[in-house]
Amino acid sequence: MASPQLDPAPPAADRLAARRPRTARQTSTYGELSRQVREAGLLQRRHAWYWTQMLLMTGAFAGVWVTFALLGDSWLQLGVAAVLAVVVTQFGFLAHDAAHRQVFGSARWNDWAARVMAGAFAGLSAGWWSHKHSRHHSAPNQEGRDPDIGLGVLAFTPAAAAPRTGLAAWLTARQGWAFFPLLLLEGLNLHVASLQVLVGRRDLPHRRVELVLVVGRLAGYLAAVLLVLSPGKAAAFLAVQLGVFGLLLGGAFAPNHKGMPIVPEGARVDFLRRQVLMSRNIDGGPLTDAAMGGLNYQIEHHLFPSMPRPNLRRAQPIVRAYCRANGVTYTQTSLVGSYGIVVRYLNAVGLGARDPFSCPLVQTLRN
Template sequence: MSFTRSTLLTPPAPSTPDVRPGDPKSFFHVKRLVQEAGLTGRRRGHYLGMGIALTALLGGAIAGFVLLGHSWYQLLIAGALGVLLTQFAFLAHEAAHRQILTSGKNNDRLGRFLANGVVGISYQWWMHKHSKHHATPNTIGKDPDIEWDTISFQPEDAKRQRGVLRWITERQGYLFFPLLTLEGLNLHYQSIRHLFTAQRAKRRKRELSTIAIRVGIYVALLFIFLPVGMAFAFLGVQLAVFGIYMGGSFAPNHKGMPMVPQNAKIDFFSRQVLTSRNVMARSRWGNSVLSTVFGGLNYQVEHHLFPAMPRANLAAVSQIVRKYCAEHQIPYTVASVRESYAQVINYLNKVGLSARDPFECPMISGFRGA
């Protein structure tokens, strides 16, 4: 079954009458179906091939950097490096979710190496923040990904903005992608800030040391081998591409989807499905490309239901989840790449306008408050 527009499935009659939308048993039924389909195993060969390919491409980018010398074509290398570092960040994300290796400790070691030593951000900060998001996606007061910042995701936050930030907020949908050029720098800053300020952070000194060495060597090489102006331009382009790619990969997953009231009573399956959006193409080949480009995050519904599921298994799992949602009248949202970004921009503009005008925030209805 293929979808090319955002859709809430119109399902046939349920085949399992004892399971209803909002029923806690929903997740266990789907989990059993996934297990019976043999989709819970690791895909080490897939990740090994991906790691080899990315390492080879990184080596090619370094070789290109050395060979080009004092040339403004270096900015192409900077852009390519921004893309490659995002791909390595995807692998760190998957290691954090225990998708790659069998052992949790080995996944953590791999994830920490990729995050600290390759990408230059804190693995512990990412784990702390992302674990909260997975537990309570789009939940007001609980999901750190919708907390008050330069961009406001809730009308109440938009009304709090003042001065230049208020001007930005009122236009934040249209300014979304330009603002993402600063997201790369923000990710580095927030992760390092967390290591300095968090009351409890595992391996704080080790992470700070590794990041300092990685960033120090990277910046030093730029300014040793390139003129000052070109070095700054290289760094700016790399961070801008990294920020746009990272932010552009995570934004379509939940932004513009229903917001959950803080004290709502909602089962795990419904919470994850109703707040997530899948980004899909017209063909299986197109979805394979999207899975590579988005690091598997285009299958956001399935990723939230089964965080430890290897990326290569998500396409097959999505067929099971979609069929189940259709049978049990549970809304399952799908959008094309263009439609997903349009929905994000429209949503952010509506929230931004609430700084001046009343706006009713989307919410999940039908669930009891505490």
């Protein structure tokens, strides 16, 4: 059962399913859209843009540490910690782009760019993240396939919430309100998960290189903070930097799929509808683009993962018009509005709502 109060968009999929023959619904119309996007030149690499961003961020990273050294043991370092979190987040976005083959024409160059930017600058494993993120892209919001809605502290589906009892059930019923405080811990969680995978998964490509990059980055960071700052200031610096980093990175990924339709495990949906109906775009201009690393164009990104980030804005009118012409719901809302949807959805799941946000189109396809 759908809950239209969470988001008015999904019911349109029901109207689409009702008026299209079943065979037509199962036939992808992605090819024509892809042709339009290619003819517009939107899949061509933007080398100058990416080189500029990488050089600017490298300069900013160096500038942060020069400022850190000059300030010494001062509470003003908390401001430096916040700026460092912003810069590290941008490196996370750039590594994401490289992992998607957006930056260079060479797969090898992209892989190494992602590995270095994620490991040496952000302290994260690109190999671990790429494997996880690829599974998400192949089946967004699908139970049993998308790791982003898998088992964890939060329950993203009724099936995950149902077995919980006692304190866990009580917390899950209020999990929407805990979502953003938990994002403050996401930075620490990403570092820990990266180290766990690099230590435990010996089959990971270039594991030793990544281990050197990630461990070197994190150890050097901790050493610098502990050598320059007193214990209290060092603890505060780490808390601010990791908290802001987690909030910025998690806050950029959270609005894009949470609270959108959940696809049953056995359902089959064509590529266009799988990527559009389960994704949400965020309103905004250049500042939003920078703050969210282009992930505010989530629909375009999912349809064309290798499209360079600065081209996503240009692709949006083409994609939106195509979806309108083909009766495919295109969801876009404000950043604040999307966060409200996420909180309400998580609380609805926690309170035991049955299928609080299922997809009518998907249910029809299963019949």
